[in-house]
Amino acid sequence: MKKLFLISxxxxxxxxxxxxxxxxxxxxxxxxxxxxxxxxYRPTENKVIINQGEYEIVEAFTTFKFNSKKDQTINKxxxxxxxxxxxxxxxxxxxxxxxxxxxxxLNFYCNFCGGINNDNLxxxxxxxSKRESLDSIRIGFKDRNKNExxxxxxxxx
Numbered sequence: 001m002k003k004l005f006l007i008s009x010x011x012x013x014x015x016x017x018x019x020x021x022x023x024x025x026x027x028x029x030x031x032x033x034x035x036x037x038x039x040x041y042r043p044t045e046n047k048v049i050i051n052q053g054e055y056e057i058v059e060a061f062t063t064f065k066f067n068s069k070k071d072q073t074i075n076k077x078x079x080x081x082x083x084x085x086x087x088x089x090x091x092x093x094x095x096x097x098x099x100x101x102x103x104x105x106l107n108f109y110c111n112f113c114g115g116i117n118n119d120n121l122x123x124x125x126x127x128x129s130k131r132e133s134l135d136s137i138r139i140g141f142k143d144r145n146k147n148e149x150x151x152x153x154x155x156x157x
Contacts, residue, residue: 021068021069022065022066022067022068022069022075023065023117023118024063024065024080024082024117024118024120024122025037025063025065025082026082026084026118026119026120027059027084028040028059028061031061031063034066035074036063036064036065036066036074037061037062037063038061038062038063038064038079038131039061039062039131039134039155039156040059040060040061040155040156041060041061041062041081041136041137041153041154041155041156042060042153042154042156043057043060043151043152043153043154044151044152044153044154045057045149045151047088048085048141048149048151049141049143049149050095050099050105050106050141050142050143051098051099051101051104051105051142051143051144052098052099052143052144053087053088053089053095053096053098053099054087054088054089055085055086055087055088055095056085056086056088057083057084057085057151058084058085058086058093059083059084060081060082060083060084060137060153061081061082062079062080062081062082062131062134063079063080063082064076064079065080076128077126077128078124078125078126078128079125079128079131080117080122080123080124080125081122081123081125081134081137081153082117082120082121082122083120083121083122083139083153084119084120085119085120085121093119094116094118094119094120095116095119100116102114102115102116102121104142104146105141105142105143106121106139106140106141106142107139107140107141107142107148107150108123108139108140109138109139109140110123113125114139121139123137123139134155135154135155136152136153136154136155137152137153138150138151138152138153139151139153
């Protein structure tokens with residue numbers, strides 16, 4: 001019975017995500033090469049603490065994505081702000097598992113618009129008119145004592 005449940009769960013998840021799902025570019029260079037890059041941003045602070053981990057902000061950018069793997073038309077109904085971070089202790093990209101509870105340690109200053117996409121911190125925007133006027137974005141990074149450091153990301157000129 002347990003195997004039947006796991007198989008049906010797997011099939012449901014696979015059907016929901018699908019093999020044709022297109023994901024956001026993970027880096028500025030990937031976004032540029034695919035002609036999806038909107039703007040690059042620089043942080044006011046390069047190093048942050050999230051829970052117990054120390055991280056370096058590697059890059060930040062706004063990007064589009066394609067409709068699907070088969071439909072390589074740019075989806076212009078939304079865009080995303082993506083922040084790539086690196087764990088200074090391990091050298092790995094993305095949050096370590098003990099720091100990954102973004103509801104506790106990251107403040108996106110919005111309801112239901114921010115989260116983790118693969119290894120990047122991401123804010124989603126469905127108001128496409130904001131993409132040109134978005135000069136700065138803020139994200140709060142909290143340590144294990146819930147002390148918050150607000151970092152502003154300013155558009156590169």
